Amino acid sequence: MSDDQTPDSTDDTGDQLSGHSGELAVAVARAHGVETMFTLSGAHVFPMYDGAVKADPPMRLLDVRHEQTAAFAAEATGKLTRVPGLAVLTAGPGVTNGVSAIAQAQFAGSPMVVVGGRAPANRWGSGSLQELDQPPIVASISKAARTLHSAGDVIEGMHGAFAAAGSSHRGPVFVDVPMDEFFNSASGAAPTVTRGRGAEPDGDAISEIAELLASASRPVLILGTDVWADGAEEAALRFVETAGVPTITNGMGRGLVPGGHPLLVTKARGQALGGSDLVVVVGTPLDFRLGYGIFGGKDGATPAQVVHIADSPGQVSGHADLASSASGDLTSVFDGLLTALEQVVRRPDWSSWVTELQDTVKAAVERDATLLGAEADPIHPARIYGELVPRLAEDSVVIGDGGDFVSFAGKFVEPKRPGGWLDPGPYGCLGAGLGAAIAARIARPSAQVVLLLGDGAAGFSLMDVDTLVRHNLPVVMVMGNNSAWGLEKGPMQMLYGYDVVADLAQRTPYHDIVKALGGAGEQVTDPRQIGAALDRAFAANVPYLVNVITDVEAVYPRNTFGI
Ligand SMILES: Cc1ncc(C[n+]2csc(CCOP(=O)(O)OP(=O)(O)O)c2C)c(N)n1
Ligand SMILES: [Mg+2]
Numbered sequence: 273m274s275d276d277q278t279p280d281s282t283d284d285t286g287d288q289l290s291g292h293s294g295e296l297a298v299a300v301a302r303a304h305g306v307e308t309m310f311t312l313s314g315a316h317v318f319p320m321y322d323g324a325v326k327a328d329p330p331m332r333l334l335d336v337r338h339e340q341t342a343a344f345a346a347e348a349t350g351k352l353t354r355v356p357g358l359a360v361l362t363a364g365p366g367v368t369n370g371v372s373a374i375a376q377a378q379f380a381g382s383p384m385v386v387v388g389g390r391a392p393a394n395r396w397g398s399g400s401l402q403e404l405d406q407p408p409i410v411a412s413i414s415k416a417a418r419t420l421h422s423a424g425d426v427i428e429g430m431h432g433a434f435a436a437a438g439s440s441h442r443g444p445v446f447v448d449v450p451m452d453e454f455f456n457s458a459s460g461a462a463p464t465v466t467r468g469r470g471a472e473p474d475g476d477a478i479s480e481i482a483e484l485l486a487s488a489s490r491p492v493l494i495l496g497t498d499v500w501a502d503g504a505e506e507a508a509l510r511f512v513e514t515a516g517v518p519t520i521t522n523g524m525g526r527g528l529v530p531g532g533h534p535l536l537v538t539k540a541r542g543q544a545l546g547g548s549d550l551v552v553v554v555g556t557p558l559d560f561r562l563g564y565g566i567f568g569g570k571d572g573a574t575p576a577q578v579v580h581i582a583d584s585p586g587q588v589s590g591h592a593d594l595a596s597s598a599s600g601d602l603t604s605v606f607d608g609l610l611t612a613l614e615q616v617v618r619r620p621d622w623s624s625w626v627t628e629l630q631d632t633v634k635a636a637v638e639r640d641a642t643l644l645g646a647e648a649d650p651i652h653p654a655r656i657y658g659e660l661v662p663r664l665a666e667d668s669v670v671i672g673d674g675g676d677f678v679s680f681a682g683k684f685v686e687p688k689r690p691g692g693w694l695d696p697g698p699y700g701c702l703g704a705g706l707g708a709a710i711a712a713r714i715a716r717p718s719a720q721v722v723l724l725l726g727d728g729a730a731g732f733s734l735m736d737v738d739t740l741v742r743h744n745l746p747v748v749m750v751m752g753n754n755s756a757w758g759l760e761k762g763p764m765q766m767l768y769g770y771d772v773v774a775d776l777a778q779r780t781p782y783h784d785i786v787k788a789l790g791g792a793g794e795q796v797t798d799p800r801q802i803g804a805a806l807d808r809a810f811a812a813n814v815p816y817l818v819n820v821i822t823d824v825e826a827v828y829p830r831n832t833f834g835i
Pocket of ligand 2: 726727728752753754755756757758
């Protein structure tokens, strides 16, 4: 943890914890707000299960069919609840199966703790089953990775893991416990958990940014995942509306400015970023999704000045050419900027810039309407969103796991609230879908949960429909089934004029797999039938897959391949 944050603290409050390592670990996790343990059975971690069963009340155990699903579920729990998710993975292959999800959490700044089993210490080096030294494997993709060598280390080790995972910049923390020490007992003071806020931002930096804003004539604000993760959603919207600055959202920032809001100009993104003279980016890295932080500058024009604001100093871009930057608690940043703007003498007037962008948004909405209503046969993927979007409730959680099919969702789904959009993020890992859906159903018990699946992506995790069924977790799955790895097929065609290893079996009845696992579903080939199928899915109250056969030729019109 950096020394510029309010740390969580361990105080001796008089409460004592005692028991075996699993009991201690569960008690500490619960103190940090954990309600569910995502796992797949392995003897190395039995004490965690015993700890969960014997806790009062017991901690919910959610057992899955592949450790990636447990780890992706923990990651999504961290994203949705902003309390670190907990995955418990057995030694060796259990841990290595979780590696992609841990890396994704690191890339997305998702708070999660992974507890690994580990071969016993008293035989280390003798060749026990699954005797793998795991922290070196996980170290490069986590905030911290360490072995808790004895039962006596568990309280402090777990407390430190949760504190680090949950404080900005958030991310995954890994600990493993040797099997013999997992069964051993210890006692110690219960930790006191205080939710720390990030550091106060530097006042001079805030004033400088306010000055830049005040002298800009065509500013654009970009809000990303960390605005949500940092709990700054109210301050962000207050800032947008009071300052009147046109805004684009990405990642879990989507919904911070609700879909349809007059200052949300994501649909005029090209014009906004191409024509801006000042782009202020908050809570998201200046990575490939944002042109590496270069905006405009085409045909000899002057590129926009760029301001980068992050939740912690380490997140401020080191590669982009910045006019200014700030870091710290993002609520303080937004409120500080408003105060500083009020003190600026010359009031900026951006009304004609805003109107210009609003006209472009309006034109884009009209253009989109044609695609959203497409009657084409085979079905154009956009038509699925034409039917789905009007059926989404305000509090819906929409999860994307796929290529082009999910890119279309990014274009057409504009959430009404923050914290309800889960996309693959900058790590772009296929296979997160079922884990995220499990997590969402648990985190938001009364909300619609919609999982958008490419047919390719589905192959990574569809077996975990079994988990949805066993745990009675109804989720609506909507598949864009183009019988291909579409997002790879199109680019390979473009580069080489041919493609290989991009085709999948034609029109596979994936809904029959869901049925075989105890859920329900149907195939749709007629665009006019999509709406009714979605209605049946939402009413079913069981895991339900709407398998829509789509046109493989309807590729997403992208202008970056992320490299
Ligand atoms: C784990 C993983 N493997 C491979 C890729 C590369 N990849 C990105 S998109 C994509 C195609 C996805 O196909 P599908 O889910 O069917 O969606 P579509 O593009 O066809 O709509 C692939 C293979 C990846 N991102 N993640
Ligand atoms: Mg596909």
